[in-house]
Amino acid sequence: MQQIARSVALAFNNLPRPHRVMLGSLTVLTLAVAVWRPYVYHPTSSPIVRTIELEQKEIRSLLPEASEPIDQAAQEDEAIPQDELDEKTDNQHEYVVSTGDTLSSILNQYGIDMGDISRLAAADKDLRNMKIGQQLSWTLTADGDLQQLTWEMSRRETRTYDRVANGFKMSAETQQGEWVNSLLKGTVGGSFVTSARNAGLTSTEVSAVIKAMQWQMDFRKLKKDDEFAVLMSREMLDGKREQSQLVGVRIRSEGKDYYAIRSEDGKYYDRNGTGLAKGFLRFPTARQFRVSSNFNPRRLNPVTGRVAPHRGVDFAMPQGTPVLAVGDGEVVMAKRSGAAGYYVAIRHGRTYTTRYMHLRKILVKPGQKIKRGDRIALSGNTGRSTGPHLHYEVWINQQAVNPLTAKLPRTEGLTGSDRTDYLAQVKLVLPQLRFD
Known part of the structure; x- marks a missing residue:
């Protein structure tokens, strides 16, 4: 160690004077920084603490979900154009039972409350054994709750379930014609x-x-x-x-x-x-993205506390992600509109409609025929949106359904x-x- 020290000292002394001054200054500065510690103030008295009372609505505004865009009902200029071929539903829907269907899987995709589905099953255990080809039809209240359900078991027998105070009441009718x-x-x-x-x-x-x-x-x-x-x-x-x-x-x-x-x-x-039927894609993108907000027709606005339906799902994705048509159809809307930003609506046959919102760029025009998998837009962050995402909706017979669970057409x-x-x-x- 002494030999190393003597060698370093000898080398230092052999340096020109300007170099020795510079190297010495850097050494002193390095040592000063190494031993320096900031002065920390320690109060001798307790800090002042104030309690602020907030109203319930103010507390809601502090929740993380309050920063999410709360979708409103479609504005007039966002609504899908209707014509004489469209069946007027009046909150009524029909469904033909197919392979793999259960009462829960059928109704839940339309956002019907699981509690109502359980009360229906309790009113008639036979509902757990529906057969392929049978038809269900139901009506909803203005708030989207199940009002009445009709089950056509056969040409001869129909069962009806009406909402009552504690659940549903069943009545049966046999046709003699x-x-x-x-x-x-x-x-x-x-x-x-x-x-x-x-x-x-x-x-x-x-x-x-x-x-x-x-x-x-x-x-x-x-x-x-x-x-x-x-x-x-x-x-x-x-x-x-x-x-x-x-x-x-x-x-x-x-x-x-x-x-x-x-x-x-x-x-x-x-x-x-x-x-x-023409088969549909389940997702409107080449790969799956994280769902940042689920389908919820009864979602509460965390700020106002009022129902603000979320009629689709939000996929968080980088801006510029290609958005694909999920099925063959015709573009009926392609424009910029208020809360939806740039958005596209596609009609598939007469039963299905899909909508894509908050886009950065639209790649199609109204009236254009498109095929499943065609690029129709690039995702973005336009309209009333707090971050880059794609809002995607599926409508069946003019009623929004859950895009993640809806029974979509398939080629068979x-x-x-x-x-x-x-x-x-x-x-x-x-x-x-x-x-x-």
Whole structure:
């Protein structure tokens, strides 16, 4: 160690004087910084503490979620354009039971309270054993609560569940009428809806035809003298029509025939048993992003304490992320609008609509036809938004559903014995769908 010290001292002394001065100064400064400690003040008396009373509404404003954008009901310029082909729901919805469905999975995707679902199941245990092809319909209160549910178990038996003070009360009705097939046919004049009504179809039956054929054609673009033939099964009781069910439909447009025939599962297929629905993507982006705010039709505004429905899901993502169309359809809205910022709305057939909000850039135009997976926009942070995210909504029959759990269309077809039974049904129905 002494040898090292002597060597360092010798080297230092051999340096020119300016260099020795500089090196010495740096050494002193380094030592000063190493031993320095800031002076800390220690008060001799206790600090002054003040208690501030806050009102409940002021406490809410301090919660983390108070900084989230609270979506309001769609403003007039954000609403999806409607036309005569749209069925007016009045808070009513219909659903055909399909594979894997349960009472809970069906109703929960529409935001119906789990407590109401449990009370329904308690009113009738048979609701736990619904079968494919059966139909549910329900109405909601102005606040979005379940008011009444109807279960069509078969053509003969229908059960209705009405809200009462402590749950739901069930009533059953058995139909005694005779079911007969009726062929209604005509040609398109001014519009399909008017022409179909002139041919004898009710408004409900017209809506059934439009839903069955929605993936094959745009009814607004049918031309004069296009032909249609509709086979309805109608229940007649004491000479009056009680209810009806669409069996099959054939439309000839510009010389080409389109068909939709009902299967036992309640869905409609073409003449070969191939499904008519176009499959959807579950997410509107190439990869999944974190959900920053869930679907909640009863979400409380943390500041006001009032219900402010969140009719979609928010995905937190970097600005500029490509946003994809989840299914084939037509762009009905592509514009900048108030709280939604830049947003796009796409109509898929006549039943489904999707909306994409707070975008940075729109890549499509109203009226444009798009395919599943097409880029329609880049995500952003426009409108009433506190951070980069995509607000995504799915609507079924003009009612918002949970995009993460909704039963979305998928491309499918019948196989095995189901297809064999269906093709046998087709042989009976096709000869009846005639124009002459």
